[in-house]
Amino acid sequence: MSNSFIIGQYVPGSSIVHRLDPRTKITIIFFFVIIIFFANNLLSYGVLAFFALLSMFTTKIKISYILKGLKPVWFIVIFTFILHLLVTKDGEVLFSIFSFEVYSGALYKGLEISLRFTLLILMTSLLTLTTTPISITDGVESMLNPLRKIHFPVHELALMMSISLRFIPTLMQETEKISKAQASRGVDFRTGKMKERIKAVVPLLVPLFVSAFKRAEELAMAMEARGYNGGEGRTKFRELKLQRVDAFIFIFSALILVVFFFTRV
């Protein structure tokens, strides 16, 4: 469990999408998220769906695996779809069930929202499926770098993110250990009323917090002992370099963008 958490949903691979610079992927997804709100007819949605599906196939990750990752959001998609059917009252009445009238506008709106949602989730999950959390962090750090001029703590933010990533599995292991220790003392986390279960979590959280603070203190001391003195005058080991693939993908995405704006009405 802890193992799957640190790498997030990352699936190792060597596809083009895997090899792209994290900044390329983040930029493209950023624009994708904005542009999807400009789609206004079937064809323009088709262009975006084509782009998303093409990206998905390029990752060479098993489709069934990707879909499994989307499982938790299916529910939300279907829920919003049904909500639209019930609430929106545009266009003509298509049919009615149990005195509920379903309008054509509601059907279109519902389908549109669901499609948008699905495409958004698909694209963002492709990022986490093909990029390790630490390279996403590197990418974000590098992209935020200009903000240093206005004294935005970019380096600190990135360090915080990477330390969190590093300690998540450690804290998960610890949680497991403490919960076993408490279970052996008769604390029951799994059965009983909600109120009792919440109460049972207290003896889990208190030791966890105490130990996390101790860790933080020791880590801070170890970092200082190793010469950490803020971001000033620091060099970086992890290096991001844009490759030819990145340029190629950028141009390709720009082309798709142009096509997209032609298909709009």
Next chain:
Amino acid sequence: MSSFIEFKHIHFKYQQGEDWALKDVSFHIEDNEWVAIIGHNGSGKSTIAKLMNGLLFPQEGEIRVQDLVVNEETIWDVRKKVGMVFQNPDNQFVGTTVVDDVAFGLENHGIPREEMITRIDNSLRAVNMEDYYNHEPHRLSGGQKQRVAIASVLAVAPELVIFDEATAMLDPKGRATIMETVQQVRETKNVSIVTITHDLNEVTFADRVIVMNEGKVWFEGTPREVFKQHEELQKIGLDTPFVTQVSRVLESKGINLVKEPINHKELMDELWTLYSIK
């Protein structure tokens, strides 16, 4: 004058109104020397370690590292020269992977990337962890994490490495590999070593031992000289190694060994040559 590090009449307390954690502590460590510091819990060992690389500053007295007086202005230079390995393997692992962790110290000191790569290679090889480049800490054993911690310190090329109970949280096998690594480091690199420990068997590797008691230097000498103080050591709450206990029992039975043995081999040699020497 040629000492690598020197403590001159150091007094230190953590908070005002508390007792001194260190009282008039003076000692020095030479280039290339291995010094062990032992003492009961709370005798001030970790405090000494933290004073050595400027994590704490003394209220009275002066600490000198080569030609630098340790103070707010010199700590960054001091920390390049004095590296420290702590007790808890998890809480000193900063990077998300082994390479990142070794790189952390180098990044702090502004080492150019090209040089980082060779230094990381060399220091991981020095602790036999070169096969674990991209491992995350949760996929490593405690002993392996400590070896990475040693590599991280070595990468910065310090002249003194302090081990503050670096083996205390490891199993016997982990302890043995760390002690081997320390010996290997000492043989191959030009460094002084300070080991702080409760395990008196680890003391036998050192050139010199400083015994702390209630914030004072209680005794200073070679491991052999220290173990001769068998009864006094027990009085200040330290257990002597098995070998020392055997020779004390022999002594009480009227069998005097020629020289104080500090390990099993020496004891055996003493025993089997006991009659032939007479």
